[in-house]
Amino acid sequence: RKEVEQDPGPFNVPEGATVAFNCTYSNSASQSFFWYRQDCRKEPKLLMSVYSSGNEDGRFTAQLNRASQYISLLIRDSKLSDSATYLCVVTLYNNNDMRFGAGTRLTVKP
Amino acid sequence: DAMVIQNPRYQVTQFGKPVTLSCSQTLNHNVMYWYQQKSSQAPKLLFHYYDKDFNNEADTPDNFQSRRPNTSFCFLDIRSPGLGDAAMYLCATSRDLGGGNIQYFGAGTRLSVL
Numbered sequence: 001r002k003e004v005e006q007d008p009g010p011f012n013v014p015e016g017a018t019v020a021f022n023c024t025y026s027n028s029a030s031q032s033f034f035w036y037r038q039d040c041r042k043e044p045k046l047l048m049s050v051y052s053s054g055n056e057d058g059r060f061t062a063q064l065n066r067a068s069q070y071i072s073l074l075i076r077d078s079k080l081s082d083s084a085t086y087l088c089v090v091t092l093y094n095n096n097d098m099r100f101g102a103g104t105r106l107t108v109k110p
Numbered sequence: 111d112a113m114v115i116q117n118p119r120y121q122v123t124q125f126g127k128p129v130t131l132s133c134s135q136t137l138n139h140n141v142m143y144w145y146q147q148k149s150s151q152a153p154k155l156l157f158h159y160y161d162k163d164f165n166n167e168a169d170t171p172d173n174f175q176s177r178r179p180n181t182s183f184c185f186l187d188i189r190s191p192g193l194g195d196a197a198m199y200l201c202a203t204s205r206d207l208g209g210g211n212i213q214y215f216g217a218g219t220r221l222s223v224l
Contacts, residue, residue: 004152032210043200043215044153087152097167098213100152 003027006088006101013108017078021104023071023088033064035073036087038103044087047073078108113137114216116201122222123191131186131219133201139214141207142184144176145200147218153200159184160207188221196223 033050050062061074088101123129145153157166159178175187198218204211
């Protein structure tokens with residue numbers, strides 16, 4: 001079983017749609033969680049950290065369910081510029097290894 | 111302004127010909143990392159430096175080596191590139207170790223092996 005699993009997609013949605021990505025992780029000792037965004041042939045960039053209480057940043061909402069070892073990212077009112085691959089990232093607290101999911105590809109169409 | 115800079119952006123080498131990829135940072139971060147990312151796959155950590163301490167991942171092939179001559183620079187040396195080593199190589203930095211530290215990535219070097 002992979003350490004971090006994501007639905008690879010692709011998700012093709014129209015502008016304005018709401019889309020949700022899911023991610024599961026296998027190590028129950030994982031402490032830090034992030035969503036990164038990676039545009040085609042570019043480097044990953046931090047989108048948002050994911051906190052136990054959940055957090056929201058504009059159109060983006062991240063949730064964490066430790067009991068189910070599950071993280072989600074919700075994008076509301078999708079824009080064309082949201083088209084990218086979204087990487088789920090998990091780390092152990094005292095271990096700097098960031099374990100990446102393979103990413104979920106999103107394409108937002110006019 | 112770019113804070114983690116990788117050169118070159120594209121590198122072509124021949125099978126078996128040593129190649130060096132370069133990374134520099136202006137963030138004065140303690141930790142520098144090298145990742146390998148193949149098409150449609152997750153970035154895979156090869157190794158990292160905490161200051162001058164080198165930490166190799168258990169499954170990183172011996173063909174991959176790294177040097178960090180000072181805080182700002184880190185190099186990835188591939189001693190004898192094989193066709194399977196063609197990938198995007200990403201350098202990243204973080205202020206410190208520990209799960210809460212965010213990693214900042216360079217734009218990557220795309221390596222082709224002929």
